[in-house]
Amino acid sequence: MARDHRIPPKINFDLTPLIDIVLQLVIFFMITTTFRTAPGISLQLPGSKTAQSIATPELRVIVVSANEIYLDKTKTNLAGLESLLRKRVSGSSASQIRAVLEGQSGAEYQLIISVLDALRMNGIENVGLITRKEKVVQ
Numbered sequence: 001m002a003r004d005h006r007i008p009p010k011i012n013f014d015l016t017p018l019i020d021i022v023l024q025l026v027i028f029f030m031i032t033t034t035f036r037t038a039p040g041i042s043l044q045l046p047g048s049k050t051a052q053s054i055a056t057p058e059l060r061v062i063v064v065s066a067n068e069i070y071l072d073k074t075k076t077n078l079a080g081l082e083s084l085l086r087k088r089v090s091g092s093s094a095s096q097i098r099a100v101l102e103g104q105s106g107a108e109y110q111l112i113i114s115v116l117d118a119l120r121m122n123g124i125e126n127v128g129l130i131t132r133k134e135k136v137v138q
């Protein structure tokens with residue numbers, strides 16, 4: 001009787017190069033990714049000595065002019081703001097919604113008050129105003 005004295009070949013997959021490539025891809029995508037929280041609008045916010053940082057709001061209103069108002073990322077005007085707010089608030093408790101109002105520093109006072117009125121008429125009472133912190137000169 002003849003015996004087969006050959007050793008069966010061992011098959012191994014080396015995953016090290018694959019892991020290296022995946023790690024390099026992850027690092028590449030982390031470096032090249034940018035995150036934006038608001039539309040790319042350049043605003044000159046008014047200054048305040050008592051400005052405070054707040055958590056990210058549920059609702060963000062950006063006022064540039066009467067014809068350029070953003071509700072989150074949706075562009076509208078003063079007339080269309082109320083209908084957008086009504087759609088956004090429907091089905092939820094408006095008193096629980098927090099809103100933040102950002103206004104151009106040169107925006108008319110009446111325009112800001114009109115936007116605040118639109119928010120309050122839709123039941124949103126918790127509204128904060130965003131300002132930039134002024135440097136105190138001593």
